Amino acid sequence: MQSLGGIRSWPATWRTTTASMTTTTTTTESVRKVAQVLTVAGSDSGAGAGIQADIKVCAARGVYCASVITAVTAQNTRGVQSVHLLPPHFVSEQLKSVLSDFEIDVVKTGMLPSPEIVQVLLQSLSDYPVRALVVDPVMVSTSGHVLAGSSILSIFRERLLPVADIITPNVKEASALLGGVPIQTLAEMRSAAKSLHEMGPRFVLVKGGDLPDSSDSVDVYFDGNEFHELHSPRIATRNTHGTGCTLASCIAAELAKGSNMLSAVKVAKRFVDTALNYSKDIVIGKGMQGPFDHFLGLKKDPQSYRQSTFNPDDLFLYAVTDSRMNKKWNRSIVDAVKAAIQGGATIVQIREKEAETREFLEEAKACVDICRSNGVCLLINDRIDIALACDADGVHVGQSDMPVDQVRSLLGPDKIIGVSCKTQEQAHQAWKDGADYIGSGGVFPTNTKANNRTIGLDGLKEVCKASKLPVVAIGGIGISNAESVMRIDEPNLKGVAVVSALFDQECVLSQAKKLHKTLQESKREH
Numbered sequence: 239m240q241s242l243g244g245i246r247s248w249p250a251t252w253r254t255t256t257a258s259m260t261t262t263t264t265t266t267e268s269v270r271k272v273a274q275v276l277t278v279a280g281s282d283s284g285a286g287a288g289i290q291a292d293i294k295v296c297a298a299r300g301v302y303c304a305s306v307i308t309a310v311t312a313q314n315t316r317g318v319q320s321v322h323l324l325p326p327h328f329v330s331e332q333l334k335s336v337l338s339d340f341e342i343d344v345v346k347t348g349m350l351p352s353p354e355i356v357q358v359l360l361q362s363l364s365d366y367p368v369r370a371l372v373v374d375p376v377m378v379s380t381s382g383h384v385l386a387g388s389s390i391l392s393i394f395r396e397r398l399l400p401v402a403d404i405i406t407p408n409v410k411e412a413s414a415l416l417g418g419v420p421i422q423t424l425a426e427m428r429s430a431a432k433s434l435h436e437m438g439p440r441f442v443l444v445k446g447g448d449l450p451d452s453s454d455s456v457d458v459y460f461d462g463n464e465f466h467e468l469h470s471p472r473i474a475t476r477n478t479h480g481t482g483c484t485l486a487s488c489i490a491a492e493l494a495k496g497s498n499m500l501s502a503v504k505v506a507k508r509f510v511d512t513a514l515n516y517s518k519d520i521v522i523g524k525g526m527q528g529p530f531d532h533f534l535g536l537k538k539d540p541q542s543y544r545q546s547t548f549n550p551d552d553l554f555l556y557a558v559t560d561s562r563m564n565k566k567w568n569r570s571i572v573d574a575v576k577a578a579i580q581g582g583a584t585i586v587q588i589r590e591k592e593a594e595t596r597e598f599l600e601e602a603k604a605c606v607d608i609c610r611s612n613g614v615c616l617l618i619n620d621r622i623d624i625a626l627a628c629d630a631d632g633v634h635v636g637q638s639d640m641p642v643d644q645v646r647s648l649l650g651p652d653k654i655i656g657v658s659c660k661t662q663e664q665a666h667q668a669w670k671d672g673a674d675y676i677g678s679g680g681v682f683p684t685n686t687k688a689n690n691r692t693i694g695l696d697g698l699k700e701v702c703k704a705s706k707l708p709v710v711a712i713g714g715i716g717i718s719n720a721e722s723v724m725r726i727d728e729p730n731l732k733g734v735a736v737v738s739a740l741f742d743q744e745c746v747l748s749q750a751k752k753l754h755k756t757l758q759e760s761k762r763e764h
């Protein structure tokens with residue numbers, strides 16, 4: 239069999255596009271090769287472990303994961319009810335399909351339930367060498383169900399371990415591989431790691447999560463020369479099902495991205511700890527081995543997801559805050575936002591140019607609560623981090639802020655992104671990059687934003703005509719001229735965004751009401 243120790247000579251992860259590649263439209267562009275893992279493992283119907291966990295881990299770590307299924311288990315949080323092995327020839331078919339087509343970097347194995355299946359795996363790896371092999375020697379489920387019997391031990395010892403780059407047994411698996419030696423102390427884990435290393439894998443990680451009497455969870459890593467003890471706090475939770483699969487898959491994913499082995503192991507351990515800690519109190523299933531959340535998202539309040547897509551009509555009366563003005567009039571931003579909404583504001587943007595991050599975040603959180611309870615969307619000006627931290631409905635960015643396509647990839651598909659545009663080209667780019675609306679101005683001169691070029695009603699009209707996105711006009715707009723703005727009569731001009739017309743006023747509520755009435759009247763007339 240060809241050597242699988244390829245991570246010693248890691249090829250470049252970048253390559254140049256060729257005419258034969260279908261993923262790009264040009265022949266000169268450089269594209270990044272997608273890191274790819276193949277998991278060869280059993281299916282867990284409860285999806286906490288096995289193939290399902292492996293795919294989730296790789297997705298969470300930004301790595302593509304193909305899957306070859308060795309067995310299908312009927313399994314839930316109470317245990318394994320039944321196991322159906324796939325015929326070795328069919329496992330072989332799957333391996334061939336994947337390995338002959340994909341550029342798999344790393345193979346990770348989980349449940350290998352029969353010597354015949356190990357045999358076909360070894361043959362496939364010899365036919366289609368990969369850069370690294372991560373072996374999680376799964377033998378018994380957390381609930382005590384035997385997933386690979388003792389018949390597997392000799393082929394593991396004699397054939398699989400010698401070609402593995404790393405093996406990740408827990409103490410029970412390590413003991414079984416070593417013929418039943420007792421492993422109950424750290425010293426015995428070290429000794430086991432050494433003995434396992436002599437069987438051929440380049441690295442050994444003996445996981446100590448099951449060791450009795452230790453307040454930390456300690457894993458022992460051995461590279462043939464040096465030992466490393468990797469400590470993490472023990473997390474009290476029933477939701478530990480799939481930790482072994484998760485750790486090994488994460489190691490595979492990190493190796494696929496180009497990490498060295500020790501870094502991959504450390505990141506994987508941190509990943510598991512973070513996910514366990516996040517998920518310690520979630521309740522899925524009625525049994526004693528709950529799954530955990532690889533994406534750290536299940537605890538998010540479902541109410542906080544927007545129930546519908548962005549409604550352009552919300553741009554009708556857009557209230558953009560200004561802390562200096564609110565200070566001048568001696569009111570808090572929260573009171574200002576409340577009054578604007580009561581007066582008819584249909585969307586709110588927090589535009590804070592001076593506040594410290596901590597203060598900004600606290601204010602933003604309070605405003606999110608008010609807006610959400612009133613069914614009004616709240617956006618954050620410029621600060622993607624604040625928008626993420628306070629779970630705002632979106633952000634508004636300018637031409638010199640973070641590019642819209644990057645904002646979109648950070649915020650995901652369901653957040654609102656607005657972008658300032660003064661020209662037709664910018665309007666076109668905003669649409670291409672995934673913005674939801676355009677803010678266009680300054681339509682009139684303004685004292686609120688220094689050195690801002692005025693584009694006039696003609697400039698606004700031009701942007702509207704070029705834009706496939708809804709537009710909101712901004713800059714120097716108030717009760718006296720709002721009607722003239724709406725009168726340009728472009729169907730995608732949805733409203734006006736105002737700062738001083740609301741917030742540099744003694745009474746935000748009455749100004750908002752008046753402006754709202756003006757806008758409604760101009761709408762009726764056109």
Ligand SMILES: Cc1ncc(COP(=O)(O)OP(=O)(O)O)c(N)n1
Nearest residue numbers: 619634635636637658677678712735
């Ligand atoms: C609705 C809306 N339109 C335009 C702007 C201006 O944003 P930007 O160009 O980022 O300038 P600053 O607001 O950061 O000074 C806006 N805030 N809102």
Ligand SMILES: Cc1ncsc1CCOP(=O)(O)O
Nearest residue numbers: 680684686713714736737738
């Ligand atoms: C933020 C911004 N962007 C273009 S003009 C402007 C300021 C708008 O403030 P005002 O409504 O007080 O003129």
